[in-house]
Amino acid sequence: MMIDLRSDTVTKPTREMLEAMFNAEVGDDVFEDDPTVKKLEEKAAEMFGKEAALFCPSGTMTNQIALKVHTRPGDEIICNDLSHIYRYEGGGAAFNSGASVRLLPGDRGRIKASQIKENINPDDVHFPRTSLVVIENTSNKGGGSCYEYEDLKEISALCKNSGLMLHLDGARIFNAIIEKNYSPGAIGDLFDSVSICLSKGLGAPVGSVLIGDKDFIKQSRRVRKVFGGGMRQAGYLAAAGIHALDHHIERLEDDHQKARIIANTLKQLSFVEEVFPVETNIIVFKLNDHYKDRDFLKMLESKKVKAVGFGPQLIRMVTHLDFTEEMLDLLIKELKSI
Numbered sequence: 001m002m003i004d005l006r007s008d009t010v011t012k013p014t015r016e017m018l019e020a021m022f023n024a025e026v027g028d029d030v031f032e033d034d035p036t037v038k039k040l041e042e043k044a045a046e047m048f049g050k051e052a053a054l055f056c057p058s059g060t061m062t063n064q065i066a067l068k069v070h071t072r073p074g075d076e077i078i079c080n081d082l083s084h085i086y087r088y089e090g091g092g093a094a095f096n097s098g099a100s101v102r103l104l105p106g107d108r109g110r111i112k113a114s115q116i117k118e119n120i121n122p123d124d125v126h127f128p129r130t131s132l133v134v135i136e137n138t139s140n141k142g143g144g145s146c147y148e149y150e151d152l153k154e155i156s157a158l159c160k161n162s163g164l165m166l167h168l169d170g171a172r173i174f175n176a177i178i179e180k181n182y183s184p185g186a187i188g189d190l191f192d193s194v195s196i197c198l199s200k201g202l203g204a205p206v207g208s209v210l211i212g213d214k215d216f217i218k219q220s221r222r223v224r225k226v227f228g229g230g231m232r233q234a235g236y237l238a239a240a241g242i243h244a245l246d247h248h249i250e251r252l253e254d255d256h257q258k259a260r261i262i263a264n265t266l267k268q269l270s271f272v273e274e275v276f277p278v279e280t281n282i283i284v285f286k287l288n289d290h291y292k293d294r295d296f297l298k299m300l301e302s303k304k305v306k307a308v309g310f311g312p313q314l315i316r317m318v319t320h321l322d323f324t325e326e327m328l329d330l331l332i333k334e335l336k337s338i
């Protein structure tokens, strides 16, 4: 039995999810003829209290579409220096939108309204026009950290008062929602657009949804086509997404619980220098010099445990739907045996 903790993207559809996919009613979604895609889009929009939504193949695409629609070439986007849109989307802000990025340091991926305020460029021909702020919640590279609602509210108010658009990279927003106890509707109120991933903790095989007002989604649909993301009988995939939203949100608490147990175990082990705070389903820890990171990962793999490197001597593990109680017990045993 392989224990795969590289990411929460490694899950396979459950039997019930496969049945929902098998039974989906589909049509050609580029003609806007797919009733299941429409149902998913309406459901996601309604959850976040927005007018409309757009089903896309990946979270990179939903983010990149949002950057494209919210900016003009030459504009500047404000985000944290650990942001997925900056680090892990292949330079897409420049490639797709001709935008530059203003990177703010933060607290494990989180930034503050006061910092944003200091970094809005004045209306002067020397400076790029600041047009968009992107917030990531939970923060991936920040180790699954999440924002307090009050901090998001301040950021939202600042953006409104300053005429800036505000996008949420909510690849793991449901982990934050479960941990911090805010509602999707309350999150939707604060942002002009929201990207959610169905293929992370929610366990769908493919898909992300971009959520916003009608005009924004109309423009996004055009950009999705240009990016090559118009899909045909995508209802089979959307059915998995609907099933995930209906059945796999509340259970994220189990993933968080398991992550805390792993972190508490790691803290007691001789090869661990530091375990970063665990807020949701991501565990990041630092090895001391007993092991080089690469050797450690190889040794774990020989014990049938997969994790990923996350920087010098840093290891990341992510808990998910397919990581069972039995696997947790086995993992703890293996870690203690090292």
Ligand SMILES: *Cc1c(COP(=O)(O)O)cnc(C)c1O
Pocket: 057, 058, 059, 060, 061, 063, 084, 085, 136, 138, 139, 140, 169, 171, 172, 197, 199, 200, 208
């Ligand atoms: C995974 C992820 C994305 C999008 O990823 P895809 O693999 O393109 O679906 C975006 N933002 C964050 C924070 C992520 O973790």
